[in-house]
Amino acid sequence: MSLYGGVELPDRPDPENVRRLDLLPIPMVRKIMRYGWRIDPDHFRELSSRLTARMAELRSDITNEIPPEALDRFLEVTDGAEDDDEIAELPDQGFNVESSARIASLLYDTLGLHRTAGVKVKKTKGGDRFSTGKKTLEQLKLQHPVVSLILSYREHSKLESTYARALPRIARFHPKGKDCPECGRFHSTDEYRVHTQILTTRTATGRTASKKPNLGNIPVRSQLGAEIRAGFIASEGHKIVDRDWSQIELRLLAHLSRDPVLLEVYRNDGDVHETTAFGLFGSIESSSNPVARRICAKTCNFSIVYGTTEIGLYEQLCDSFSRVKVPYPDWLTEAGCKAKIDGWFDFYTGAKAYLDAEESKIRRYGIAWTQCGRVRRIPEVKSYHSHIQSAGVRQGNNHGIQGGSADLMRLALGELGDRFDLLREYGIETFPLMTIYDQILTEVPEDDAETVNAATEEIMDNVMVDRSTGMNLCRVPIRSDGKIMSHWVKE
């Protein structure tokens, strides 16, 4: 029985429910940590040497881009980093590109890019010097060719040190045969697996956190990053079932806010990003740049809800556009972003009303809670500094959505654990690989992949259906996308 629109929500936290939520996923979490996830060490070793080689090239390209007299001037300057130890910069290798302080010295002291740039260059958090972060460098790209080279070097270096080099070292050996001493299962070949640690009571919002390795930040967005993911593989004769919720946080917002536009989109299985684009730009036929139009809408949907300002949205949009190599549209200014934010709230009036109502509750109680009753204290709203208060309100509103989706994930993991136990009685063995915020990955014998995919879908999509009464407690449908693969990338 569906009660879309007919359900009144409890307005107070339910501590019993939260305790249950914290315990529910534990059997699944323990399995994830015990079984681990197979990786291909040779893939990473090969990738690592490719990255290292490219880094050396980029290092010399960077030095070559600097005029000789400027380079001499730059290399003479010694800052605290340069003792007479190993860290000292070797003349034949150029300088230490890893050091943000050295990069700042190069870009600003030696080349003076902060003066030639049209925009105001940001300072670091401590305010000691000009920033060399990605967003700043993106803005300086056109000033000097060395900037893009530095960005490229950073990308390579990040992937090499954090993933390509680290993962094979962390992996444990699982010998072939039955009763593997590491995980107890049967392996038809020797394999290497990484065993992440999952922390279930650490984050402020109720999300789980993963470490050693952190499987929540394995690259995917860039071309190079996808090559890291390709090294995560399934056991011999097995497949990976990868299912992720579709826009779970926006659906939760639709549910909580009862925004009429959002409700309508999701109930009709519509395209929410296209709908936002329509609200911000008008019909697609009148658009000169449909690609930019959609990127903008998508970015707005994921940023504005959490209280981004025009400056933040501007930076975010620049990042989105450069990522997909779409030229910046002419309206992309801070003022233009202000207009988009206003337009977004004018279009989604119900969401606006919900966020405002939440804000007043958060300010009054100094507490934010999810629908399931997960509490987060927000003492900041009682601060005498208005910017601290605003940050607190943003955290609180974020908690309702991010924490709410974390609650759903815990519910789903609990249900899925029970379902997997049932499948085992029918001879289907499942090995949970990971849960990443809105995603559940499972390793399963090839022939059972479709079955497990369907079971996972059933659990995830009905996570807000009360199993004892059959009542649907969500005002919009919850949907997910599933993939069956042998590498952690599309086939």
Add this chain to the structure above:
DNA sequence: TTAGAACGCGCG
């Protein structure tokens, strides 16, 4: 020598 802050950056 070691601990940890600062910076930067990967993901949802």
Add this chain to the structure above:
DNA sequence: AAAGCGCGCGTTCTAA
């Protein structure tokens, strides 16, 4: 005064 939230990790660099 800062400018969306939530994390973990690698490197540099400083302080003890």
